[in-house]
Amino acid sequence: MxxxxxxxxxxxxxxxxxxxxxxxxxxxxxxxxxxxxxxxxxxxxxxxxxxxxxxxxxxxxxxxxxxxxxxxxxxxxxxxxxxxxxxxxxxxxxxxxxxxxxxxxxxxxxxxxxxxxxxxxxxxxxxxxxxxxxxxxxxxxxxxxxxxxxxxxxxxxxxxxxxxxxxxxxxxxxxxxxxxxxxxxxxxxxxxxxxxxxxxxxxxxxxxxxxxxxxxxxxxxxxxxxxxxxxxxxxxxxxxxxxxxxxxxxxxxxxxxxxxxxxxxxxxxxxxxxxxxxxxxxxxxxxxxxxxxxxxxxxxxxxxxxxxxxxxxxxxxxRIDEAAVEVSDVQLDDRMLETPGIALQSTVNEVVRLGYIVKGAMAVSKRVLFTQKSEDIEYLKNEEKTADKLTAGITEYLIKINTKQIGEKEHQEVAHMLQIISDMERVSDYTENISEFAENMREKNIKFSEIGGTQLKEMLEVCADSYTYALEAYENQDRDKALKVIEEETRADDLEVSLRNQHIKRLAKNQCETQAGIVFLDALVCLERISDHARNIAEEVLQQIEE
Structure with missing residues (x-):
């Protein structure tokens, strides 16, 4: 030879x-x-x-x-x-x-x-x-x-x-x-x-x-x-x-x-x-x-x-030390795509991290309309930018995973995550809107009436709880928490209608300032939509559990 x-x-x-x-x-x-x-x-x-x-x-x-x-x-x-x-x-x-x-x-x-x-x-x-x-x-x-x-x-x-x-x-x-x-x-x-x-x-x-x-x-x-x-x-x-x-x-x-x-x-x-x-x-x-x-x-x-x-x-x-990771940096790496199963789990961890960043913004949103502190307003704006950056990075990475040789179940999981991070990013957008309302109130020296402030705090509490339950449901794949979100979202819908009607009656009786009333109604819209996105996350979790 x-x-x-x-x-x-x-x-x-x-x-x-x-x-x-x-x-x-x-x-x-x-x-x-x-x-x-x-x-x-x-x-x-x-x-x-x-x-x-x-x-x-x-x-x-x-x-x-x-x-x-x-x-x-x-x-x-x-x-x-x-x-x-x-x-x-x-x-x-x-x-x-x-x-x-x-x-x-x-x-x-x-x-x-x-x-x-x-x-x-x-x-x-x-x-x-x-x-x-x-x-x-x-x-x-x-x-x-x-x-x-x-x-x-x-x-x-x-x-x-x-x-x-x-x-x-x-x-x-x-x-x-x-x-x-x-x-x-x-x-x-x-x-x-x-x-x-x-x-x-x-x-x-x-x-x-x-x-x-x-x-x-x-x-x-x-x-x-x-x-x-x-x-x-x-x-x-x-x-x-x-x-x-x-x-x-x-x-x-x-x-x-x-x-x-x-x-x-x-x-x-x-x-x-x-x-x-x-x-x-x-x-x-x-x-x-x-x-x-x-x-x-x-x-x-x-x-x-x-x-x-x-x-x-x-x-x-x-000649180096372990570097600190910027919170806005997407903590995912293309090297992990060699093993799509682990890359997918890493992405789940990153989605949860995004979720907790948004949860932190929700916590500040509960007080910013009343304190109107400049540091809280600036914090919410910065966190929205962080959420945007993370959402873009995670989305790009999920698309890369989707091109790999993964099974149908993994493709479905990618689809669920894409929807969930979209909902989380929208919640972050609404927290920024709330910060803008607070900034406007500070500049124009607007204050809520006592009853208006009390009612808005109730709505804030319900919607914040709704999002927290949604995040925990996703993180732990918890069916009970997901169902709890649906309950809270229904409560938020009913509360939004009730508070809107009561507020319109107060406006008609001149019991509150017009400008404060406009902010009140706009804030109700933002909060109701936050609860909607929380429900969307919960429904995605329920679908994942059932698949």
Missing amino acids: DNLSIILGFAGGLGMFIYGMQIMAQGLENAAGNKMKSLLEALTKNKLMGVLLGAAITAVIQSSSATTVMVVGFVNAGIMNLQQAMGVIMGANVGTTITGWLVSSVEWAEFLSPAKIAPVAVICGVILMISGKRRSSKEIANIIIGFGLLFIGITTMSSAVEPLQSSPVFREVFVKLGSNPFLGVFAGFAITAIIQSSSASVGILQSLAAAGLVPFSAALYIIMGQNIGTCVTAILSSIGAKKNAKTAAIMHLLFNVLGTVILGSITIAYFWILQPEAGNGQITQTQISVIHTVFNIATTVMLFPLSNWIIKLAKKIG
């Missing part, structure tokens, strides 16, 4: 391997659905929980690079601090070993031989995809098809390089990599940096090992280099991010470099001093999986107690 045929066969197999891995990962991620979202809640736990979370997410998406890029996004968005990020980064290195075990299963589980199972997996997956009507069936089909393509790809790569067994030049290359640790580490680093996937890089190594081409020592050094190479993706991802996000990428690099230096030193001492001949034997796919797993677990266990020191060193190298 000529060199061109070997290169084309190997490249085709690599492409099929990576494509199969991505299809399977996407199917697993979509099938995980809400479970992936619930994992996000663990970010508030301790660092050990972060390690477990990082391992779990990476096992699903099968890419430590993607997990770390997502971590950079979380830190950049202010959702995760550097302590939490450190735990997830450590766990990601462990989770990425899953792909290697899938590939090596052909050795320790004969029934999983690619020649037997891969074609069957692909045809079964295709049949399920064509015949399945439910979303879950199609996701399972993707997992099965990706599994089959992954095995076909690794078999194609192994078959393509078999002729190289008799090539003295190719064997000499691997002997050099095994005898020179720095060359071996660099080779692993370069390959992983180029294809930006340590899982795929390990798969390449295993395909070469299946052809009997890789010495034991060379494999160890290459695996260590692969762990450093996987940091390149996160470093590239941090370009243009905030300073603390760059620190997260530096932490990832430091963690993997320190692990390689410490364990690499032990490995070199073993092969050069204790057992010089041990490194010359051929390694198997299963042994590569074992070494890859042991190396990453050992690195995590060894450096876990030093994680705070690694964070401090990363900050010192980057």
Whole structure:
């Protein structure tokens, strides 16, 4: 077989391997659905929980690079601090070993031989995809098809390089990599940096090992280099991010470099001093999986107690501190779009944050018409600008999520959120209107009559409660709170009609100032519409709960 045929066969197999891995990962991620979202809640736990979370997410998406890029996004968005990020980064290195075990299963589980199972997996997956009507069936089909393509790809790569067994030049290359640790580490680093996937890089190594081409020592050094190479993706991802996000990428690099230096030193001492001949034997796919797993677990266990020191060193190298996030900054990041399920949950958190900003404006609105303080008026105007900025940012991000491969349920959730943030933004607009009424009253020295002020306070209380219940209903997906909103909105409607009629009678009897009366009626309109938007939010929540 000529060199061109070997290169084309190997490249085709690599492409099929990576494509199969991505299809399977996407199917697993979509099938995980809400479970992936619930994992996000663990970010508030301790660092050990972060390690477990990082391992779990990476096992699903099968890419430590993607997990770390997502971590950079979380830190950049202010959702995760550097302590939490450190735990997830450590766990990601462990989770990425899953792909290697899938590939090596052909050795320790004969029934999983690619020649037997891969074609069957692909045809079964295709049949399920064509015949399945439910979303879950199609996701399972993707997992099965990706599994089959992954095995076909690794078999194609192994078959393509078999002729190289008799090539003295190719064997000499691997002997050099095994005898020179720095060359071996660099080779692993370069390959992983180029294809930006340590899982795929390990798969390449295993395909070469299946052809009997890789010495034991060379494999160890290459695996260590692969762990450093996987940091390149996160470093590239941090370009243009905030300073603390760059620190997260530096932490990832430091963690993997320190692990390689410490364990690499032990490995070199073993092969050069204790057992010089041990490194010359051929390694198997299963042994590569074992070494890859042991190396990453050992690195995590060894450096876990030093994680705070690694964070401090990363900050010192980057000459930065964790940056404060502006309240008006949208705390979402495009890096999280690689895992739409988690991106969606992050957006839910941001919608809730917007909701509480508007709730704060509602609280000030309850007093501003009576105090007419300039700081309250200015606060409401600024908060409306903040709400506008957040609404625009969240909307843009939701549209991006909607273009990803997400299920029907997620599409519906996006639609609900778009409606909810629109209602929240409208409530914010009405609080600004109220601040303008207060400003007008201050400039013209307008005061409500005693009875008018009492009645307006009652309306303010009802509408503020209505919005608060709506926000809590959305945040906790609480059906009872949503129904309470509908009750309060009905009460607000009735109260608005009653107060308007009473006020018109007072005007007819000259019992209040005309200008104060105009503000009173305008304020009633704003407050009634706030309760309407609160009801809209509640109805969206009820639809979500029922779906």
